[in-house]
Amino acid sequence: KAVDPGIQLVKDRLEAVKHKILILSGKGGVGKSTLTALLSRGIAQRNSELNVAVLDIDICGPSQPRVLGVNGEQVHQSGSGWSPVYVEDNLSVMSIGFLLSSVDDAIIWRGPKKNGMIRQFLSEVDWGNLDYLLMDTPPGTSDEHLSAATYLAKAGLTGAIIITTPQEVALLDVRKEVDFCRKLNINILGVIENMSIFVCPCCQRQSEIFPATTGGAQRMCNEFNIPFLGSLPLDPKLARCCDEGKDYLTELPGSPAMKALTSIVDIY
Numbered sequence: 094k095a096v097d098p099g100i101q102l103v104k105d106r107l108e109a110v111k112h113k114i115l116i117l118s119g120k121g122g123v124g125k126s127t128l129t130a131l132l133s134r135g136i137a138q139r140n141s142e143l144n145v146a147v148l149d150i151d152i153c154g155p156s157q158p159r160v161l162g163v164n165g166e167q168v169h170q171s172g173s174g175w176s177p178v179y180v181e182d183n184l185s186v187m188s189i190g191f192l193l194s195s196v197d198d199a200i201i202w203r204g205p206k207k208n209g210m211i212r213q214f215l216s217e218v219d220w221g222n223l224d225y226l227l228m229d230t231p232p233g234t235s236d237e238h239l240s241a242a243t244y245l246a247k248a249g250l251t252g253a254i255i256i257t258t259p260q261e262v263a264l265l266d267v268r269k270e271v272d273f274c275r276k277l278n279i280n281i282l283g284v285i286e287n288m289s290i291f292v293c294p295c296c297q298r299q300s301e302i303f304p305a306t307t308g309g310a311q312r313m314c315n316e317f318n319i320p321f322l323g324s325l326p327l328d329p330k331l332a333r334c335c336d337e338g339k340d341y342l343t344e345l346p347g348s349p350a351m352k353a354l355t356s357i358v359d360i361y
């Protein structure tokens with residue numbers, strides 16, 4: 094069977110990027126895009142000498158332009174490829190959201206077309222020198238994941254971070270993500286549990302939102318022998334910042350989610 098020439102193009106473009114990380118989740122709505130944006134901002138802010146980029150390969154539901162506060166920006170093509178949109182001097186983003194004429198446009202594509210788009214995203218964006226490339230993916234394990242894993246195999250994928258919430262249903266789907274990674278030989282960097290507890294902004298009291306599952310993600314990590322990277326509480330201010338595309342990390346220093354995130358970025 095003929096080898097897809099895109100694999101070599103992706104290797105040429107991305108081989109020098111030190112850390113290439115897929116962000117996965119079993120279900121939608123668990124905070125995968127939010128965490129991708131926060132982790133990238135966190136890494137970029139901790140060290141201004143590191144260059145960080147986000148690639149949004151959630152083709153049918155791109156949310157990085159909004160979460161990173163660059164909705165409506167344009168990407169340009171030059172001789173060396175597509176120029177990404179810069180959120181900060183050392184943080185850039187590329188998303189199909191920049192190519193749509195309206196944020197309400199629905200993308201209804203079959204697998205091969207999505208595959209072509211992902212190949213272009215991975216091989217044609219001119220990132221400059223990059224230390225971290227965080228890739229936001231759709232929920233579950235679909236065409237997009239298979240395409241990305243195939244194209245990145247030769248370029249050297251660092252691994253995947255899996256985002257989950259503590260409910261049993263979400264944890265069950267994490268097991269499928271773990272299985273997917275193992276079948277495709279993708280290194281699992283670890284699991285982040287999002288919305289693990291709610292810290293009341295008025296009285297600081299901590300409440301569990303999903304009953305009887307506290308510590309479920311940690312236990313599952315122990316069972317599968319994969320790292321547990323930490324947890325992020327449900328924080329209404331975080332949701333507001335992300336909806337408005339504001340930088341949560343600098344807007345609200347010291348919030349419960351911020352503390353959790355800092356320790357996750359530290360670990361990483």
Ligand code: ADP
Binds near residue numbers: 121124126325333336
């Ligand atoms: P996914 O990418 O997994 O579909 P999103 O990142 O889009 O999920 O998050 C879904 C919604 O939940 C968004 O409105 C987001 O702002 C909100 N959200 C995510 N994580 C948190 C959190 N820790 N606290 C409060 N709201 C959150």
